[in-house]
Amino acid sequence: MSAATLTPTEAVVTATPRRRSHLPGQKPFAPLRVAAFLVLLLLAIGWLLPFLWAVATAFKTEPDAASGDPSWIGASGPTVDAFTAILSQGNVYTWAFNSLWTAAAVTFITLTISALAAYAFSRLDFAGRKWLFVVILASIVVPPQVLIIPLFYQMLAFNMIDTYWGLILPQVVAPAMVFILKRFFDAIPIELEDAARVDGASRLRIFWSVVLPLSRPILASVAIFVFIAAWNNFLWPFLVINDTTLMTLPVGLQTVISAYGVQYAQVMAQAVLAALPLIVIFLIFQKQIVKGVATSGFGGQ
Numbered sequence: 001m002s003a004a005t006l007t008p009t010e011a012v013v014t015a016t017p018r019r020r021s022h023l024p025g026q027k028p029f030a031p032l033r034v035a036a037f038l039v040l041l042l043l044a045i046g047w048l049l050p051f052l053w054a055v056a057t058a059f060k061t062e063p064d065a066a067s068g069d070p071s072w073i074g075a076s077g078p079t080v081d082a083f084t085a086i087l088s089q090g091n092v093y094t095w096a097f098n099s100l101w102t103a104a105a106v107t108f109i110t111l112t113i114s115a116l117a118a119y120a121f122s123r124l125d126f127a128g129r130k131w132l133f134v135v136i137l138a139s140i141v142v143p144p145q146v147l148i149i150p151l152f153y154q155m156l157a158f159n160m161i162d163t164y165w166g167l168i169l170p171q172v173v174a175p176a177m178v179f180i181l182k183r184f185f186d187a188i189p190i191e192l193e194d195a196a197r198v199d200g201a202s203r204l205r206i207f208w209s210v211v212l213p214l215s216r217p218i219l220a221s222v223a224i225f226v227f228i229a230a231w232n233n234f235l236w237p238f239l240v241i242n243d244t245t246l247m248t249l250p251v252g253l254q255t256v257i258s259a260y261g262v263q264y265a266q267v268m269a270q271a272v273l274a275a276l277p278l279i280v281i282f283l284i285f286q287k288q289i290v291k292g293v294a295t296s297g298f299g300g301q
Contacts, residue, residue, distance in 0.1 A: 051275075058082050058268040065264040082269035086253065092273075094245060095252035100277075102167050102237075102248060103230040109172040110226045111219065118181035119207055123193070133182075139175045148239065155240060162243045170240075171230055177222050184218045185211060224285055228278055250274055 057065050059078040086092065120126075121133050151170045160166030188211060196206045212219070234250045241247050247255070253270040 054268045054271050057265060058272050060265050062263050062265050065268070082263075082265035083273070085263075086266055086269050086273065091244060091247075091252065092249070095247050095249040096277075098246060098252075099231055099249040102164065103227050105164075105168050106171045106230040107223050107227045109168070110174050110177060111223050113172060114174055114177040114181055114222065115212070115215075115219070116207075117178045119185055119211060121178070122182045122185035123190075136175045136178055140179065145235070148235065151236075152239060161240055162246060164246070166240050167237055167246070167248075170236060171233065174226060177226065180222065181215070181218060184215055188214055220285060224281065227281070231278060232274075 053072075056072045059080065059082070060073075061076045061079055061081060064076055065082075117136075121129065121136075147170075155161055155166040155170070158166075160169070192210055192214075193206050196210050201209065232250065233248075234254070237248045237251045238254075241251065244252070244255070253274060
C-alpha cells in the first residue's frame with residue numbers, strides 16, 4: 001500500500017514511532033540486568049532483615065524476647081509493653097527535643113561554614129589556597145575518635161561541659177562536606193557569575209542569589225547527611241554531657257537500659273525509637289537525597 005492510498009488515521013499510526021520500553025541498544029530482559037536486579041534485591045533483603053527483626057523483637061514481651069525463640073511473633077502475641085516502659089522510665093521527650101535542637105543547630109552551622117569555605121576554595125584566589133585545601137583533604141582521613149581527648153580538654157577549658165555549645169561546636173567541622181560542595185561549585189558555569197558581576201552584584205550577593213539557588217540539591221543532601229550523623233552521634237554527647245536534662249536521645253535511652261539491666265525487648269524498642277525520626281526524614285526528603293547523590297559525588301563519581 002502506497003503512502004498516497006493511506007487513510008488519515010492509518011497515516012498517523014504509521015508515522016508515530018513506537019515507544020521503547022528500554023534504552024537504545026539495551027535488551028529489555030538482558031541476563032546481566034536480571035542478575036544485577038537479583039543481587040541488589042538480595043542485598044536489600046540482607047540489610048532490611050536485621051531492622052525488621054529489631055521491630056519484631058520490640059513488640060515482644062521480655063520473656064519471649066529472652067527465650068531464644070526464632071519466631072517473628074512471640075508466644076504471648078504482640079505487645080507495646082517495651083515502648084511503654086521506655087517512654088515512662090526517663091525524660092524521653094526532653095531527650096528527643098535536645099537531639100532535635102542540637103542536630104538542627106549542627107546542620108545549620110555546618111552547612112553555613114562548609115558552603116562559604118567551599119565557595120572560597122572554588123572561586124577565590126588567595127595565598128596558600130592550594131596547601132590549605134590539601135590540609136582539609138588530609139583531615140578527612142583522620143578518625144574523629146582521635147580528637148576526642150583534645151576536644152574534651154578544650155571544652156573543659158572554655159567551661160562548656162554540660163552545655164549546648166559544648167555539645168554542638170565540636171561537631172560543626174566537616175572537611176568532607178567542604179570537599180563535596182567545592183566539587184559542585186566548580187561545575188557551576190562561571191559565566192553566570194560574570195553576568196551578575198557586570199550588573200553590579202557583590203561577591204556575597206552572587207553567592208546568595210546565584211550559587212546557592214543552583215545548589216539546592218547538593219545543599220539538601222549535605223544537610224540531611226549531617227543531620228543524620230548529628231542525631232546518631234553517641235560518643236561525644238556521652239562524654240561531654242552529665243546532666244540528664246541535657247542528654248540527647250541515644251545517650252538518655254542508653255542510661256535507661258543500663259539502669260534496668262539488659263532487657264532485649266526494651267533494647268530493640270530503644271533502637272526503633274531512635275531510628276524513627278530518621279526514617280521519617282528520609283521518606284520526606286528521599287527525592288532530594290537521590291538527586292544529590294546522583295549529582296554531587298556521594299556516589300563516588
